[in-house]
Amino acid sequence: MALTAAEIWTRLLDRARRDLPAQTFKTWLEPTTALELSGDTITVGAPDRFTAEWNESKHAQLLASYAPVVLGHPIKIVFRVDEERRGRPQMDLFVAPLPDTKDGSQAAGPTSRFQLSLRYTFQNFVIGKSNELAAAAAQAAAAAPGKVYNPLFLYGQTGLGKTHLMQAIAHEILSKAPHLRLCFIATEQFTNELVSAIQTRTTAVFRRRYREVDLLLVDDVHFLKRTEATQEEFFHTFNALYEAGRQIVLTSDKPPGEIPGLEARLVSRFQWGMVADIEPPDLEHRIAILQNKARLDHLELTIPDEVIQFIAHHVWSSVRELEGSIIRLLAYASLKHQPISIELARQALRDKLRPGEDDYLETIHRLTVSTIQSAVSQEWGITVEALCSKTRTKQLTVPRQAAMHLIRELLGLQLVEIGQAFGGRDHSTVIHSLEKVQELQKEPEFSRRLELLRRNLILLPR
Ligand code: ADP
Ligand code: MG
Numbered sequence: 001m002a003l004t005a006a007e008i009w010t011r012l013l014d015r016a017r018r019d020l021p022a023q024t025f026k027t028w029l030e031p032t033t034a035l036e037l038s039g040d041t042i043t044v045g046a047p048d049r050f051t052a053e054w055n056e057s058k059h060a061q062l063l064a065s066y067a068p069v070v071l072g073h074p075i076k077i078v079f080r081v082d083e084e085r086r087g088r089p090q091m092d093l094f095v096a097p098l099p100d101t102k103d104g105s106q107a108a109g110p111t112s113r114f115q116l117s118l119r120y121t122f123q124n125f126v127i128g129k130s131n132e133l134a135a136a137a138a139q140a141a142a143a144a145p146g147k148v149y150n151p152l153f154l155y156g157q158t159g160l161g162k163t164h165l166m167q168a169i170a171h172e173i174l175s176k177a178p179h180l181r182l183c184f185i186a187t188e189q190f191t192n193e194l195v196s197a198i199q200t201r202t203t204a205v206f207r208r209r210y211r212e213v214d215l216l217l218v219d220d221v222h223f224l225k226r227t228e229a230t231q232e233e234f235f236h237t238f239n240a241l242y243e244a245g246r247q248i249v250l251t252s253d254k255p256p257g258e259i260p261g262l263e264a265r266l267v268s269r270f271q272w273g274m275v276a277d278i279e280p281p282d283l284e285h286r287i288a289i290l291q292n293k294a295r296l297d298h299l300e301l302t303i304p305d306e307v308i309q310f311i312a313h314h315v316w317s318s319v320r321e322l323e324g325s326i327i328r329l330l331a332y333a334s335l336k337h338q339p340i341s342i343e344l345a346r347q348a349l350r351d352k353l354r355p356g357e358d359d360y361l362e363t364i365h366r367l368t369v370s371t372i373q374s375a376v377s378q379e380w381g382i383t384v385e386a387l388c389s390k391t392r393t394k395q396l397t398v399p400r401q402a403a404m405h406l407i408r409e410l411l412g413l414q415l416v417e418i419g420q421a422f423g424g425r426d427h428s429t430v431i432h433s434l435e436k437v438q439e440l441q442k443e444p445e446f447s448r449r450l451e452l453l454r455r456n457l458i459l460l461p462r
Helices: 006-018 023-028 049-058 059-068 089-095 132-143 162-176 187-199 203-211 228-243 264-270 281-296 303-316 318-338 342-348 357-366 367-382 384-388 394-411 415-421 428-442 444-457
Strands: 033-038 041-046 076-081 150-157 183-184 213-218 246-250 273-276
Touching: 006 023, 006 033, 006 041, 006 059, 023 049, 023 273, 033 273, 041 049, 049 059, 049 076, 059 076, 059 273, 132 150, 132 162, 132 273, 150 162, 162 183, 162 213, 162 246, 183 187, 187 203, 187 213, 187 228, 203 228, 203 428, 228 246, 228 264, 273 394, 281 303, 281 318, 281 428, 303 318, 318 342, 367 394, 367 444, 384 394, 394 415, 394 428, 415 428, 428 444
Parallel strands: 041 076, 150 246, 150 273, 183 213, 213 246
Antiparallel strands: 033 041
C-alpha cells in the first residue's frame, strides 16, 4: 500500500535525525509537517518563511537523497509556510500591541545607539559557512523583530563576530524604525548597575529602564554572575520584554546549557527562540574577510593577493586576529618604508604565524597532562577534580574521554599512565574511552570541539 505524506515525511526525518546535529534538527526540521503528496512531490509545511527557505536551501537535497533507500523511489521535496501553524497561539504574544512607547523618553535606555559601532553592520559582515546560520537568523530577527526568533542566542569563541552581528541587528532595525528604544549592554555592566541600584535603593528605576526598551541586546551572557539576585533580575527583565513581544538578542561563548552556574530557568528561556553558533572561518572565508577588510579601510598601501593568501593560511584562530594582522602589517610596512610582501608579512607577524614543524615539536614538549586536563575542563565548564573523579555521569564521561584522547594523541602516553592521571583507572577503561571517542567524533559538535581544543593546545602561548 502506498505511504501517506505523513508517513513518508516521518521516514525521511527519522533518517535525517541520524545525520544532522541535534540542534539543527530541532530548530529546523522538528517544526515541520507533511502537507500533501502529489505524484512524486511532497509538500512540507514550516511555521514561517525563514524556516521554509532555510530548509529548502539547506536540507531539501539531503532529505531527498534518502528517498531511494527508505522509500524505494526518488522524491521531490518542497517547503512552504504552513498558514494554519502561522496562527499558533504562541505567536499571539509577538503581535500583541506594544505598550505606549511615545513618552518622549529617547534616553530611556541605559545605553544608546551611540554606543553601537558604525562598522558593525550587515553590509560589513562577510558571510561564510562558519557563520551563515547565525547571520541568516540575525537578518531574520532584524527583518521582523520579536516575531521570528526570540530570543536570538548567538554563541561562539571570542573574536568571531558575535558582537558585530548583534549590533548589525540593531543598526538594521533602527534604520527602519529610528524611534525605537534600544539597549545594548555588556552583561558585566548590567550586573554592576544592578549592584549599585541595590546599594542606592533605586532598583525600581533600574527595572523600569530595562523593561521599557523595544530591543534588548545583551553581550556575553556567560558573564552573568552566579549570584541569585543578578539572575533573578535578569529573569524578570527577560520575561517582561519577551511577553511584550520585544526582540531580545544574547551572545555568549557557550551554548545556554553549558554556561557554568546559569540557572535552569534561564537556560530554558535562552533556548526558546533560536540558538545559532559561529565557528572559526575556513580558509576561503578568511580570504574573503581579509579582502573585504582591505577594501573597507581604503588602504593607502595595497596588499597584494599573495600576501592576503599568506595571512589567511597562517592566521586562523579568529577574525579579530585576522584584522589585527592587517593592522600590524600596515604599521610595519610604513615603519620600514617597504612595500608589502610575503617576506615583510613573515617578519611583521612572526608571533602570530602558525608554528612550523620545529615550533610544533617545541610546543608539544611544553604540553603536560595537566594543561590538557584543564583546557578540556574549561571547555566543558567543569572542574579538573570532577574530570578526574570516579563519577560517571555523561556530563563528565564525555569530557573525560576527550581529555584521555588528547593526552594519548598529543603526549603519546601509555594507557596505564593515562589511567593513573585520571584517578587510577585501569588500562581497559582507557581503551574503552579511546574507542568511545572514535564514535563520538562522528558527531559534528563533538569533533569540532575536539579540533578547537587541539588547535588551542598546540598554539599555547610560550
Ligand atoms: P566576538 O564578539 O565574537 O568576540 P566581534 O564581533 O567583536 O567578536 O568581532 C571581532 C572583530 O572581527 C570585529 O572587528 C568584527 O568586525 C570582525 N568580524 C568578525 N566576524 C566578521 C565577519 N564575518 N566579517 C567581517 N568582520 C568580522
Ligand atoms: Mg563580543
